Structures are given as C-alpha cells and as structure tokens.
Amino acid sequence: MMLCSSWVSVCWLLWSSVYQVAHGYTCPNYCSSRGLCLAQGLCSCPNGWSGPDCSIASCPLGATWSDQVIATDKGHNLAPCSNRGECELDTGTCKCDSGFTGAACERMTCSCNGHGSCKSMAKYALMKDPGRGTIYPYESNWDAHKIYGCVCDPGYTGLCPxxxxxxxxxxxxxxGIQRxxxxxxxxxxxSGSFTLTFAGYTTxxxxxxxxxxxxxxxxVALPSVAAATVTFGGITLTACTAIGNDISIEFTQDFGDLPNMSGNSAGLGHSTPSTxxxxxxxxxxxGTKENLPCSRRGMCDSANGVCMCYPNYFSSDGNGAIGQRGDCGYVSGTVTACPGEIACSGKGTCRGPPTYDCICNEGFTGGDCTERLCPKGRAWFDRPTDAADTAHALVECSNAGECDRAKGECLCLAGFTGAACNRMVCPNExxxxxxxxxxxxxxxxxxxxxxxxxxxxxxxPNKKETWEYDMVQGCLCSPGWEGHDCSLRSCPTGDDPMTLRQQNEVQLLVCKGNSGFFSLKFRDAVTPQLPFSVPAASLASALEALMTVGKVSITYSTDTNGVIGSPACNAAGSNTMRIEFLTNFGDLPPLRWILDGALTLTLSVDGVGGSVRGTKEDAVCSNRGICNHLTGVCRCTYGFTSSDGFGGEGDRGDCGYMEPIYLTSAAQQANAL
Incomplete structure (x- = not known):
C-alpha cells in the first residue's frame, strides 16, 4: 500500500505512472503530471485543467454580460471570463476587457475620479436614505452584483451650487409665499442619549x-445639513423630558421637499419603570422653496462647478441677500424681463411679472432656455424606487455619459455608445x-x-429580468472564428480514433405521394426543390452541396436486385430513404423539410425503426491535439495526424488519424483490448 499523507501531487504522479506502465501504454505528455491516464490513452484531468494532456488551464466562470440564450429569456449563462475577457490558457487567469474587472471579469469598473465609492446595484439600493421612502432591495436580477456605479462624495456630484x-x-x-x-x-x-439621521448622515x-x-x-455638524435653527417647546431647557419634549428644527439653507429625519432611541432611559x-x-x-442649480438664474459651468449668473443676479446668502453661497439667488435692482438677450432666448415663453421665469420649448432647458436637453435611456446604474428588483428609470444619457448642453448630445463614457449612451459596445468591434x-x-x-x-x-414588455434586451450587446462570430470578441480562429473537429465501437448517424425518411416537390433542411441550410422522383444519387448530391453537410451515403429500400434509380416517393409510401452521415459526427439534429404538392414525409431518428443515433465524437482536434487559435491549426499529440474523416490519413485538419508508428506499437495493441 502506498501512503501519501500530504504529498498529494507527488503521490498522484507516481500512482499514475505505475498505472500506465502496468497497462502497457502512455498518454500524451504523461498528462502533464496532473491527470490520470486511462484506457485508449485518454487523460482524466483534475478540476481546473483540460486538453488531451491536461495542459490547458481553465479560467473562472461568471454570468455572461452577453450571450445567446439557451431558452426564451434565459440569458447571461455561465462562461469563462463572463464573455468580457480572454482566458490565459497557461495560467487560467482572465485578461479582462477595459471597463471590466474581477477574477471572471464579472463586474464593471468605476474610478469615480477619487471623489466617490464604486458600488454594485445591490449595495446602492440598500444605501437609500430611509427619509426618502421605502428601501427596496435589488438582488435577484442578473446585474445586481455585476453593474457598478459611482456614489459621489458630498460636493462632488458634478453639479453647481x-x-x-x-x-x-x-x-x-x-x-404664494415659499417656506x-x-x-x-x-x-x-x-436619561441616556439618542442620535438623529438626516440624508444619510448620523449625529x-x-x-x-x-x-x-x-x-x-x-x-449642523453633519455634511448633509448646511444650517438650521433648533427650538424646544414651551420653557423646556432639555432635549428630552419625562412627558415628551418637542424639538423643532427649521432647515434654513437646505431648500425644497427634504427627506424625513429618523433616529435611534436605543440609548434612552426613563425614570418611570412602566414607561x-x-x-x-x-x-x-x-419645504416649498426651489433647490435649483444656480437658482435658475445662471448657467452652470459643469467643468469646475461654478455658476455664471445672468445680468443683475449674484451669489446669495440663501435668504435673498448677497452672500457666499455660490448660487445666483440675489437680485440687484428691478427685474423687468426674463433672462436672455431676447426673452427666453427665443426658445421659450416668458411668464412676465413678478417671477420673470421661462417656460422652455420642448428640447430646451435652463433659466434662459439656451441649454439643450439630451436623449434619455434606461439608466445603467440607479436604485429601485417603486418595487424590489425594479430599477433602470429613464434618464439623460442613461447615466453613462455627460450631456453637452450646447449641442444636446451625449458624451458617452468608454464602453458605451448610442444617442443616449444606451448601448454597451461590443468587445474589440x-x-x-x-x-x-x-x-x-x-x-x-x-x-x-x-x-x-x-x-x-x-x-x-417591461419585464424586469430582461430590462437590457436592447442595450447589452455581444458578438456573433462568423464561421471559422470564435471567442468573446471573435479574435480566435476555430480549429477543425473530428472523431477520436482511439474510441471504439461508435457509429455514424443514420436517419430514415419515408415519402408518400406521386407528384410534387420537397426540399430538405439540415442545420438551417436548405436544398433546392427536388422532384418526388429524385433518385438516391441525386438526393445525396443535393445534400452534400449544403455547407452544413459533409459526405453522406443514401440508399433506397426500393432499389433492389441491382436496380437503381427508383423514385424517392411513391403512392404507397413503401420506399425508405436511408441517409447515413459519413463525416458529420455526433448526435445530429433531425432533417427538416419543405413540401410543395401532395406529399407527406415521416422521419425516424435516434434508434427508432432501424435509425441510428450518432455516437462518434465531434471534438476539437479529435481530442488528440491542441488548437492553435492564432492559426486555426491543430497541434496533434505524438502518434496522431490529420484524417480524411473515414479513419485514414487526409486533409481534414483534425488529429483523427493514428500514424503507422503507433499502429504497430504495443500501446496501440493494449488500447485495442
């Protein structure tokens, strides 16, 4: 008995080598000292490794950013590097595309310019200020832990005062008067103490x-409170009393309808045990006062966050006098016109005295209607407002770009495109x-x-699980190419020559009728119309002309005693067309047909009525080589080379032919047992 203790890898290699010698054969590269060599010279690789010699490292799997569904609405399935990175086959690590990160490239990046924190949709949902209403979770949708966005620090929202x-x-x-x-x-x-929470900050x-x-x-020590006055009810001098004291708080520099305050009373006590x-x-x-950028009386320079006030307007103290607030809330002199060189810049309607404010035409905004609105799209990053797992409201530039107010065009962040930045770009085009x-x-x-x-x-429509149906994009590669960005050449596939007693796919077709035409369809390729009387040889030629079909052998049951050329269809339906796929391997999809005329066709597959389910492999490089994705050429392991698809040497490009030096070896004889 071999005692391995902690020397697991050494013991594995030793045991595998003994097993191989005892059975008289070897596997490619001794399975790279990682796998177990089984019969027919096949390596059984441990988790995390694959390939004919266990030399290919597997990369982490993640829910894909884009893919082809496996059923209706069943997208974002698991794939290496989440379909947004290249798998380094020697190390098993993902080289993520720009804008994506994580071991499996499973989440977005966001730098936030050093003035914020990068949060997932799930985390951001729970960060909602309770004073703004119900907190709805965002957890079950595919993007809950994949899409990340910036939660800006106070003062760094990109807006002006x-x-x-x-x-x-x-x-x-x-x-009326605003308050x-x-x-x-x-x-x-x-006795004891309590805390107050306002707009996400706690005292x-x-x-x-x-x-x-x-x-x-x-x-007022809170970052969310600019200024406030606090008064107690009656002649009370303490925040709390035995019967309850009213603490009145007026927000004097934070305008508009503000979030409700909340608090924590766990630290309080009462002298009466029953209370x-x-x-x-x-x-x-x-609050009914406006809380608008630049008080709606100036333009915001978003590059530096400074208000450029219209003539006669200046920075205020928040109470109508001149001050250092940085808005445009102080007016000097008497106002007799709406903002703009002409009222509302000719792009809106002036409401006249006493407010002299503009109602802008569609597509325009700003105090003088000179700024253009940008297209809206479903937000890539936001939080639920009405129900759990329901987010992605319409916003300008889809929260993935900045609006150029001069042009009304979105300047999209890297990785996004579209008029409203509402499309995720495809990797590497x-x-x-x-x-x-x-x-x-x-x-x-x-x-x-x-x-x-x-x-x-x-x-x-409006299904929350598929909100991104027309936003997330991915690549569909042309034939001969693969990979998340279609940068990898595909290698030929073929049957493994070392696996025995396998069969070609055979499908049986019966046609009833003595007039009309039919076409056969295989893997989306369709033959021309064929007459009901088409003979076996012509039917074979028509199928072999399809890009999806290799070589076939077709025989008719009515071609007997050396007589050939009988029709495919007859009135009795007595002819069985036996279609054997000679170079399309594996369990194949059934043939389909298109009828024109009084014909009926029936098909038998998967062992029914004498049909045969294909059991040969259709493996990359026939499981006997490694694909070089730069060239699309198989590098076959020792003893194997390209086959003709029939067991002989040929130009198929797979590794499906055993070279004579192997055919005469003891290893081949042992594998044949």
Missing part, C-alpha cells in the same frame, strides 16, 4: 439633557470577424445543435 429662485415665493407672487422645511422630533426620556449622541444650542451644533422612552418624528412644514448584436437580436439567432430556435429575449 443650488439655491432658491429669488423672484418666486414673494409676497406678490400669485403662487423652509420644518420637522419636529419628540423625545420622551429622562454624535445627543444627551437627554442637551440644550437646544447643543442639539443644533451636533445637527418606555420614545423618539417620534413628524413634518410640520414641507468583434475583431472584424463577427457582427455586434443586442441580446434581443442574439436570441433570435440562437441555435441548438446547429438549428436556429424560435427563442426570444425581452419580447415581454
């Missing part, structure tokens, strides 16, 4: 006996050896064993 429009909400505005947001917190406790602990000033200081400490929240006044298709288009071209299927992807 925001503020209130100084001409709206005044005493003479017919729409700041006011919220109320009621704290019933006598330091607020003590039950903290003063209004202390509460305000802790609140639980509580912390409750309510909105007293909903398919290397000139394939066609770039959307998932929807790829599905219509999906094949099973060479036959195009009636699959669809995204045909059901």
């Amino acid at each position: 925001v503020g209130d429009d100084p001409l709206t909400g005044t005493l003479i505005d017919p729409n 700041n947001e006011k919220q109320r917190v009621n704290c019933k406790a006598t 330091d602990p607020i003590l039950a006996d903290d003063s209004a000033k202390t509460v305000r200081d802790k609140l 639980l400490p509580t912390l409750s929240f309510s909105t007293v006044t909903q 398919c290397s000139g050896h394939g066609t770039c298709y959307t998932m929807e288009q790829l599905a219509k071209r999906a094949t099973v064993n060479g036959d195009t299927m009636a699959f669809t992807y995204g045909a059901v």
